[in-house]
Amino acid sequence: MLTIDGVALSFEAGQTLMEAATAAGVYLPHLCHHPEFKPHGSCKLCTVKVNGRFASACTLPAAEGQEVLSETLELRQLRVRITQMLFVEGNHFCPSCEQSGDCKLQATAYALGMLDSHFPHFFPARRVDASHPDILLDLDRCILCELCVRASRDMDGKSVFGIAGRGMESHLVVDAESGALVDTVIEVSDRAVKICPVGAILIKRTAYEKPIGQRLYDHHPIQAVLLQADQGGGSCDQ
Amino acid sequence: MLCEIVDHHGGEATSLLQVLIDVQMRFRCVPAGVMTFLAEILHLPRTQIQAVVEFYSFLSVTSTGRFDVRFSDSVTDQLLGSRDLATRLCQRLGVKLGETRADDAVSVHLTSCTGLSDQGPAALVNGQVLTRLDGDRIVQMADFIDQEIDLDAWPKAWFRVEDQVQLEGLLLAEELPLGACLERAGTLDAVGIISEIDRSGLRGRGGAGFKTAVKWRFCYEGAEGTLPGDPSITRYVVCNADEGEPGTFKDRVLLSRNAHDVFEGMTVCARAIGALRGFLYLRGEYRYLLDTLLKVLEARRSRGLLGRNILGVEGFDFNIEIHLGAGAYICGEESALIESLEGKPGHPRNRPPYPVTHGYLGQPTVVNNVETFVAAARIMAFGADWFLSEGTAQSTGTKMLSVSGDCERPGIYEVPFGTPVSVVMHRCGADDPMGVQVGGPSGTFIGKAEFERILGFEDLSTGGSMMVFSQARDVVAIARGFTHFFAHESCGFCTPCRVGTSLLRQLIDKIAEGHGTPHDLVEMTQLAAIVKNASHCGLGQTAANPLMQTLERFPERYQERLKTTLFEPGFDLDGALEVSRQMTGRADANAHLTQVG
Numbered sequence: 001m002l003t004i005d006g007v008a009l010s011f012e013a014g015q016t017l018m019e020a021a022t023a024a025g026v027y028l029p030h031l032c033h034h035p036e037f038k039p040h041g042s043c044k045l046c047t048v049k050v051n052g053r054f055a056s057a058c059t060l061p062a063a064e065g066q067e068v069l070s071e072t073l074e075l076r077q078l079r080v081r082i083t084q085m086l087f088v089e090g091n092h093f094c095p096s097c098e099q100s101g102d103c104k105l106q107a108t109a110y111a112l113g114m115l116d117s118h119f120p121h122f123f124p125a126r127r128v129d130a131s132h133p134d135i136l137l138d139l140d141r142c143i144l145c146e147l148c149v150r151a152s153r154d155m156d157g158k159s160v161f162g163i164a165g166r167g168m169e170s171h172l173v174v175d176a177e178s179g180a181l182v183d184t185v186i187e188v189s190d191r192a193v194k195i196c197p198v199g200a201i202l203i204k205r206t207a208y209e210k211p212i213g214q215r216l217y218d219h220h221p222i223q224a225v226l227l228q229a230d231q232g233g234g235s236c237d238q
Numbered sequence: 239m240l241c242e243i244v245d246h247h248g249g250e251a252t253s254l255l256q257v258l259i260d261v262q263m264r265f266r267c268v269p270a271g272v273m274t275f276l277a278e279i280l281h282l283p284r285t286q287i288q289a290v291v292e293f294y295s296f297l298s299v300t301s302t303g304r305f306d307v308r309f310s311d312s313v314t315d316q317l318l319g320s321r322d323l324a325t326r327l328c329q330r331l332g333v334k335l336g337e338t339r340a341d342d343a344v345s346v347h348l349t350s351c352t353g354l355s356d357q358g359p360a361a362l363v364n365g366q367v368l369t370r371l372d373g374d375r376i377v378q379m380a381d382f383i384d385q386e387i388d389l390d391a392w393p394k395a396w397f398r399v400e401d402q403v404q405l406e407g408l409l410l411a412e413e414l415p416l417g418a419c420l421e422r423a424g425t426l427d428a429v430g431i432i433s434e435i436d437r438s439g440l441r442g443r444g445g446a447g448f449k450t451a452v453k454w455r456f457c458y459e460g461a462e463g464t465l466p467g468d469p470s471i472t473r474y475v476v477c478n479a480d481e482g483e484p485g486t487f488k489d490r491v492l493l494s495r496n497a498h499d500v501f502e503g504m505t506v507c508a509r510a511i512g513a514l515r516g517f518l519y520l521r522g523e524y525r526y527l528l529d530t531l532l533k534v535l536e537a538r539r540s541r542g543l544l545g546r547n548i549l550g551v552e553g554f555d556f557n558i559e560i561h562l563g564a565g566a567y568i569c570g571e572e573s574a575l576i577e578s579l580e581g582k583p584g585h586p587r588n589r590p591p592y593p594v595t596h597g598y599l600g601q602p603t604v605v606n607n608v609e610t611f612v613a614a615a616r617i618m619a620f621g622a623d624w625f626l627s628e629g630t631a632q633s634t635g636t637k638m639l640s641v642s643g644d645c646e647r648p649g650i651y652e653v654p655f656g657t658p659v660s661v662v663m664h665r666c667g668a669d670d671p672m673g674v675q676v677g678g679p680s681g682t683f684i685g686k687a688e689f690e691r692i693l694g695f696e697d698l699s700t701g702g703s704m705m706v707f708s709q710a711r712d713v714v715a716i717a718r719g720f721t722h723f724f725a726h727e728s729c730g731f732c733t734p735c736r737v738g739t740s741l742l743r744q745l746i747d748k749i750a751e752g753h754g755t756p757h758d759l760v761e762m763t764q765l766a767a768i769v770k771n772a773s774h775c776g777l778g779q780t781a782a783n784p785l786m787q788t789l790e791r792f793p794e795r796y797q798e799r800l801k802t803t804l805f806e807p808g809f810d811l812d813g814a815l816e817v818s819r820q821m822t823g824r825a826d827a828n829a830h831l832t833q834v835g
Contacts, residue, residue, distance in 0.1 A: 040588075
């Protein structure tokens, strides 16, 4: 047994804290974590306090007697700030984004009660790659969660995507000397195309099939959607 | 030619970084076509190759000059005028800092601390080390470069690196007879060696202070479910010579004058844990030591101190390879270092599992600092009691300090643990300093009032960097320099460090340039806590230390720079219009905005 915010829950050997929490119906915010992939631990939204120390719930193994704090003022504030960091380091214009309403970053921001971007925007100059006939890559929106990198490598067996650069220069690259998506072996049916939590990878000519206002997170808070999906109740990917 | 380079490094995917370093040397960049070719012959995704090229500072996609000059940008180099020298060189050569001249003859960059703080201003030129630069040398250098005079013909004195050992202690004073420690280790089994190291109380010299014997024992025992010392499990010994903490240079000195001891320590460790293969991870800045170190390894092989049946002991087999880094501070973090050894970008791994059970290629691996191996070798040869004769109960033995900055006698000081900072200040000839940065930017900034604090894991834990600052120095500028360093070196893996260090940089720039308000100090403090608490590894967890520690000790130095207004925009309004002015070709008064406040 361990406790999260004072509520006891049981876990199975080998589970991470995130998995144990999800199984018990406790939502811990996350963007880089996905139940079908090995824990990654980069977005840090799932930061919790375990026996007084900060840790990422998605990578920390659950253990007997852990006293976990999640919904404290300190941690809620920390998660809002991290989400704001993700917003200001890229170029996220929700009102004009095709993914609005289906975007996990936007939905997480709502769930956390984020009301502004707080930090000054970096307004980075990033590329849009429209070279591929069926797939659009808008790096303005990339949050570097590496889900497409992992999906392409581990599920599609292609390694179409990678992260190059260092620090704030980190950016998504594709497997082609030209740097253009059209010169890679990506296909629209690839898992990597559908796993993007934001609007960085889009399938062309489908963006407005579902009108804004009728999209997933327009009607369901991300807490409920992710809990259901992560518990094995179907995918919430695009 | 490419195939030769690949073959030379064994043709394994793990050799990628080593191959790319040679490619960079040969072509002055890693061309896109070469990346594609390497992807094919090394059977790696091209994305991984691009990721590596763009991660390390010493690799580049675009061509560097035939003379590639990199000025060490450590705060101590800056105090000695390095920035001014870099600017003057650029002016004389007609090249912009950070760029390559149109004729490809020269490129000039700033680079993180090159480990020569005691003899700066320092720079690297095509990987060779230049020390004690001054205005005259810059003038001559510019001429040499313009005339394309080969480095071999430059004055030898410019490349001279001195050890500058100012104070010898347990480790440095006594000569270790070649092979002495291996003779003893050869007679002991794993438990015997580990218990001797354990008895000595030796703790990691990189700064974190983890007990060396415990690390070795965990590695010997291996992952859960395996038998201790199971010979069918491959284990590795890694020496962390990625001495990147600004202001540290003691590992450079140890590698120069005590290379045998380093390798001997690694060999003892190999004997204890049952490793057949070891790596010395040498930071790219110390490439100039590579040939000498390779010769030392060769000498050890020919004397039976390395290779098969070491010193005739059946089954005592061990070999050491040297891997080069390529300009990335984060690779000093042990799991990032292992990633780098595997030929990847240096992103710290998730832990647990720890490298002692899942390290290089997922196998049990010991990673220790250069100084730790030197100490271990001597403990093996002279016994734990010899080591216990100095230091404190919690911090046994001595510590090598790299002293630089505002003092008369910079260099290496080996002092017993427990020594107060004041004693070191007196020894190095630092009269009445304002403060000392102990353990580098990730360590602790202490003011004069704290000089009776002691060096040791129980108080001021340190990897050995000690940068001294006189009363005349600007503490805000110092903290700003360190903050820029962390933002530059953040690996970019996790959000709070990647974005947070850049936000901290913006805030301290704003304050230092006189646009800060009281609110900005509050904001900085809150942001510092987020970066510290949520970051993935030690880099992010300590990145705000210089700001917070100097703010705590010298609040007035910050406050005197603040505006009295409560709010100031975080950006320069007029500066933001520059692009528009360029596009419209305007420079008149109406194309400018004046910021009030």
